[in-house]
Amino acid sequence: MSRVAAPGEPPLRPAIRNPLIGCMTIFVGFFGGGMITLLLARIWDAVTGCSAPDGLPVCGNWAMYAGIGGLIGAILLPTVVFIKLSRSDAAARDSAQ
Secondary structure, eight states, rough: OOOOTTTTSSOOHHHHHHHHHHHHHHHHHHHHHHHHHHHHHHHHHHHTTTOOOOTSSSSSSSSHHHHHHHHHHHHHHHHHHHHHHHHHHHHHHHHHH
16 A cells, blocks of 8 residues: 655655755756856857857857856756755754644
8 A cells, every 4th residue: 555645744755855856956957057058158149249150059169168057057956955955844843843
């Protein structure tokens, strides 16, 4: 039989939940950060009047921009998510007492 979680009980223990959420947010953060950085580079190209060569998204080394933005996103998104999760877990513990 399957066990149904009580209304106040989290569906997964944090030891299982956190790695799953961490892997997903690192992946999403990397690609999201890279795309945001390339968008900012496109805006910068429009401001400076640079036109990208055929087949490339921006002037300059676009892979470097995407990589740096990806690393920033891969660090920033999981950090924000885990801070929010720890605050909600602490609030749930405080309200239960």
